[in-house]
Amino acid sequence: xxxxxxxxxxxxxxxxxxxxxxxxxxxxxxxxxxxxxxxxxxxxxxxxxxxxxxxxxxxxxxxxxxxxxxxxxxxxxxxxxxxxxxxxxxxxxxxxxxxxxxxxxxxxxxxxxxxxxxxxxxxxxxxxxxxxxxxxxxxxxxxxxxxxxxxxxxxxxxxxxxxxxxxxxxxxxxxxxxxxxxxxxxxxxxxxxxxxxxxxxxxxxxxxxxxxxxxx
Numbered sequence: 001x002x003x004x005x006x007x008x009x010x011x012x013x014x015x016x017x018x019x020x021x022x023x024x025x026x027x028x029x030x031x032x033x034x035x036x037x038x039x040x041x042x043x044x045x046x047x048x049x050x051x052x053x054x055x056x057x058x059x060x061x062x063x064x065x066x067x068x069x070x071x072x073x074x075x076x077x078x079x080x081x082x083x084x085x086x087x088x089x090x091x092x093x094x095x096x097x098x099x100x101x102x103x104x105x106x107x108x109x110x111x112x113x114x115x116x117x118x119x120x121x122x123x124x125x126x127x128x129x130x131x132x133x134x135x136x137x138x139x140x141x142x143x144x145x146x147x148x149x150x151x152x153x154x155x156x157x158x159x160x161x162x163x164x165x166x167x168x169x170x171x172x173x174x175x176x177x178x179x180x181x182x183x184x185x186x187x188x189x190x191x192x193x194x195x196x197x198x199x200x201x202x203x204x205x206x207x208x209x210x211x212x213x214x215x216x
Contacts, residue, residue, distance in 0.1 A: 082194045088113040090190045090202060091123025100125075101213070116202065120210035124186050128214055131176045139163045140170040146189070162188045182211050 084090045093100070093111045102118020103111055113119035130136040130145055139162050147153035163170040165188040166181075176182050186207055191199040 082198055083108075084110070084194050085198055085201070087111070087119070088116045089119040089122070090116070090194050090199070091120060091126075091186070092193045093119070093122045093126060117206055117210045117213070120186060120190070120202070120207060121213040123189065124182055124211050124214035127185060127189070128176050128182065137173045137175070138171050139166065139168060139174070142185075147192075158192055161192055165191065179208075179211055179215065182214070183207050186211060 084092050087106060087108075087110060089111050095109055095111050100111060100113070100118065100122045102114045102121070104114050106112030111119070111122065113122070127142060127146070130142050134145070136142055136145060140159050143159045143162055144155060147155055147158050149155045159170050162185070166184055168174065174181060176185070183204075187199070187202075187204075190202060190207075
């Protein structure tokens with residue numbers, strides 16, 4: 001484990017300890033209510049932000065701990081993850097003259113995005129255009145263009161992996177106008193680009209939203 005990973009893990013542990021202590025100390029005063037603005041309030045004091053809240057009822061101490069734990073992968077990824085994860089570009093879309101939705105300035109040969117959904121949306125759009133603009137319809141054709149040998153990619157292994165993960169032949173004729181297929185292809189490309197363990201931080205719901213946006 002690298003020093004950066006150990007350091008991030010240590011911060012997470014300390015942060016969790018402080019969270020548990022704070023929540024337990026406040027527990028006797030009542031449960032936490034999520035207000036209309038998405039801010040937590042206890043006894044009239046606003047003390048944390050929860051932009052992902054989907055219900056407006058009270059949450060227990062245990063539920064607050066679970067919510068915080070669920071956010072750990074995203075927090076650690078932003079600090080010590082692979083380049084594509086840190087750039088919110090897990091499909092490694094190359095920097096070009098194209099102006100993508102959610103694109104932000106950044107150095108290097110790959111695009112940077114403000115959020116993961118926009119980065120994944122861009123990658124899905126690239127793949128969709130392979131079919132719509134260039135008539136490419138197979139895993140071999142898509143990946144040969146997406147990750148060519150000329151860029152020092154392991155193109156043959158990439159093709160084999162994606163075909164296996166999709167459970168199709170490398171030369172089977174497929175249709176990327178099918179969003180379910182696109183979601184599976186996007187998942188496979190992310191897995192190849194950033195690795196299986198890191199690809200797991202991207203939920204099926206996130207990929208589904210990004211893919212849907214790619215068709216508009």
